[in-house]
Amino acid sequence: MFHHVRALRLTSCKFLCSHIHVQRRLFFLSAAASPQWRQTTDILLLCAAAQTLSQSQQIHAQAVLHGHLPRSVSISSALILSYANFYSQPSALYALFSQTLPFSRSAFLHNTLLRAYTVLASGSQKSYIDAARGFLIYNDLFRNTGFQPDDHTFPFVLKLCADFLERAKGLEVHGMLTKTRFNDDVFVNNTLLLFYGNCGDLGSVEKLFDDMPERDLISWNTVIRVFSDNGCWLETVGLFKEMVLVSRFRPNTVTVVSVLPVCAWLEDINLVSSVHCYVFKVGLDGEVRIGNAMVDAYGKCGNVAALSGVFEEMVERNEVSWNSLIGGLAYRGFNTDALDSFRLMINENMKLNSITIATMLPALVDLRFFSKGREVHGFSIKMGVDSDVFVANALIDMYGKWGHFTGASNVFCKMDLKNVVSWNSMIGNFAQNKRELEAINLVREMQAHGEIPNSVTLTNVLPACARLGSLYQGKEIHARTIRKGSAFELFVSNALTDMYAKCGCLDLAQNVFDTSLRDEVSYNILITGYSQTNDCHNSLSLFSEMEMVGMKQDIVSYMGVLTACANILAIRKGMEVHAFAMRRLSHEHLFVANSLLDFYTKCGRIKIATKVFDRIPLRDAASWNTMILGFGMLGEVGTAINYFEAMKEDNVEYDSVSYIAVLSACSHGGLVEKGKEYFDDMLAQNIKPSGMHYACMVDLLGRSGLMEQAVDLIKSLSMKPDANIWGALLGACRLHGNVELGCWAAEHLLELRPDHSGSYALLSNMYAEAGRWDEADRIRKLMNGRKVKKNPGCSWVQIQDQLHSFIVGQRLDPSLLLESSR
């Protein structure tokens, strides 16, 4: 019997002890007399192999009963480890340690407790408290005992430092082991590699790896892992090649499964294939983990044939293989195939796990199979994985994209362990569904819960601030990104630039732009931003600058710069852009063509606009609307109406904007009856009139002097009249000198737009024209009191290639004129 046990222990008891064997031995031991217990080996074996908590407790009780505890260090240690493996009873661990009689404690017992805390701390859920307990035991070893740390102590404490990124402590331990000369030990150095790697200190990793007196297979695997974890993919592949070609070590399963994801991220199908060949050559192809990693790698490279081939040929498959298959298919959008495999997996009676669910859900979202997704949610509840972070986060995303906010927030609230992705998914749901305030508030709440917003949070919430125009919140977030350093990520700086631009703070937008990384998107944001301000000429210079810094203008750039040209009537510059776009064949893009129409009509070049329009092969509503608006603006009301009728015949889906265009044309031409007809026509089409439509109608009636009808229309509205409506009425009143009605309109207008200088000016001028000077003065004072600045009159001139803007009261630099005459 003893020999049998001994042999087992020598060949690693963990793997050989079957459940039944342990049961039998336990039964035997509890029945037998105490001499059996002297065979410590036997007990250790049992402890190591104990497969349930109650077995360990049984052994524990027997040991106390037979008087081996609290004397035997071996038994205490074995029990401590056994308890730690069940992630339970942390108090029992320390009790076992402290109850062991002081004279029989040893460095070994300290090491065991330290190891146990390492196991507890670095389990599936990180436990900082157990990590702290581990560090206490390590410190205790120096201070309160007569023992010294040994080569078994350091790997554990270093693992804690590595897992918890305790950089200072790790450096201290490194110093200590140099002092105590344990730095020759290969185990210690391997863990040290991991520590430096996790801290991102690759320089130290490289140096240590070069200086290590001895390396083993694990050293190579660790260093490969560390480089891949730090995103140094080419270096990782280099190390792998060096290992194969130069070192005396042969890659094993761990090496291959570490290097394959790197080949996958590099999307280097040749690399994956060569590793695949190598695996065959050295006979590792039967390894299920390698097969799984292979399936995954081919999937990430988008080679569906190879992926399915490897999967088919695998001699052994587990649930990870199926998950990899499904994930690989879904990764490149083969969602239907992924769903088929998922069904097959169920039919084959494979065990689904949380990863299967978290892989399948996004594929179903992509397919818009939401009710199927809800079924999968049901599965996950049955399996008890619905509050797993990955599953729950995928569910939050799914319900959000489905528009089921209560579903999303139910999942979110039920999670007992949220992470930053959970918060970001919720924030994204709100931000992308026009619930901006909720998104912004959730960022605050997230911080109150101790979660730090990352770049994804910011790229989600900044557009929400932009849409709300809430500069204050945007600035608050900006300050935070500077503190956290994430403002330097391209995505974030672009979102910041966009937020400032949309809030109208182009100076701040420009500032972010000037101090951050830039790409084409950054330029487009500013070009578009400036095109909607008084600084349109900046759009033009940025457009040219793109060319100079080697960036290619795209559709968005053309659209932005053409809007700018239209706003400042920069005809020559706009035509240059047109020619430029033609050389790049970009003018064929519908959006660019529509921008050209807008530009030419606003500049009054209706003939060129017509030519551009005629050459658009497939016009959309915007193309037609722009032309109708253009003709209307130029007073060619008949043509505008003809275009509107032609549009209907062209089977283009005319929209509410089309009616704004045609109504404003009628209004310009004084065609009251025609306008009314179109308005009724619109109602008959079930197009809900907006404030803009009513404003057109008020304008139409008002211009023709039908003030009463205009007022009746305003009074009959079910909605609260907006600024456009009051503005239209005010304009009409000024035209017809109706001061009383004008005041009524203007007071409403100023209430809605207290910062709109034009309204004050209009009202004040109207009073002045009616000779009511004191009233005019009152309005001027009100405007000054509210600190409303009147936008100065501004004009532009193009001299040679340069566009110059100047405002009222400012003189053009004479040198420019000289230059132009040269």
Place this chain on the structure above:
DNA sequence: GCAGTCCAAG
């Protein structure tokens, strides 16, 4: 005593 395949948010 040290390394270890598959999953979620823009």
